Amino acid sequence: MTTSTVAWDTYSKQRPERRPVNAAGETTWFNWTQYPDHGPGAEVLGVQQGHRVLDLGCGKGGNLAHLATLGARAVGVDVSPAQLQAARERWSGAGLSLHRRDALEFLTAETGEDFDAVYSVFGAMWFTDPVRLLPAVRARLRTGGVLAFSQRPPVKGCYGCQASYINRGDDEDPLVVRRWDYELDDWHGLLAGFGFRDVRTKILPAPPGPRTIGTILVRAVA
Template identity: 50%
Template sequence: MEAVAAAWERYAAGRTPRRPINAAGASTWLNWTQYPDHGPDESLLGAVRGRRVLELGCGTGCNLAHLATLGAECVGIDIAPSQRVKAEARWGDIPGLSFRTAEAMEFLAGSPASFDVVLSIFGPVWFTNPSILLPLVRDSLTAGGMFVFSHKPAMAPGRPRASLREARAVTRWDYSAEEWAELLASAGFTCAKAEIIEPPAGGRVGTLLVRAER
């Protein structure tokens, strides 16, 4: 696990901070895709005020901070310690928002708390064995709770999936929309829906967006 945390520390060190204002002039916003000012917003979660939200792989907390400004009670976890430092420095004054350094499966297995929403945006859902992670996520959700995550679509058919390397010690589980829907159903989720959000003009790769309920 130390090697995995170190790999994500290296990745975090090279990331550019999110700009302070988006194209609409907002200082907080939720972005599901890898493109700025593109794709759906938080409305696909429904009303979040008063709901408990957990983000797996929250990074510097920008997406979760937006939900907290809308009245959600938010917890963000990230395996890279420096991400918590950056998140607290930028968003630490927002009520109802907290950050922790933790690996996703260890946090889910050890936390007695339950959540109304669990989300992961290009986070550990893409880099964790789904046969272990998905049941843990389901168990952490309240009845009717929502699980939503996004990452790039699966690579071309015939390419290896469970052995792709993002960095040393990090494996990527690369599944199609249909495969994710089947995996979620097998883990006890309902209403599973997976779709590809087409890229904006000039973009070459879309975004896989997956939703399911407990």
């Protein structure tokens, strides 16, 4: 197993499963943010019946399962066997197509099909150099297809490749994965530079309460 796989398997064991129902009583839903019952939903992607959608870093598959209930052909890719195992167990009847693969490798595979939407929620889009990932996504989106992704905003002054730490036991060093942080204007420039159009970027504010860190949401069209 690679360091990254071990790190994300470790992360997986620390993360609780998605709740059985959300505050609205729904059994599936789409959440772009780090907060429950907060922010926009699947409408950001404009997914229709029969659309092929790809989740980069799908984790335990909750968002993907929701898109499947809307009639999408839902494909997920993730490097973590533990995350994918959890997705397979929780959403066994949802018809998800799940692949244990690095996102960039999956996108650049020669046999790849095109997608109507590609998205990533605190996923591989955040943990891969966008200079490498964005052209690969662009190449696999049909013309008019949508790319959308969310992640935490950068710490002011800390841009480009940053370290994320995944804690282990008290006697072990944390595991480290790399993430890429940018301000909204930089995301705009990166996406436009790789041929995306209608680029929209925003920060969704945190919900009322003690937490203050919002969520970057980026949407662009191929």
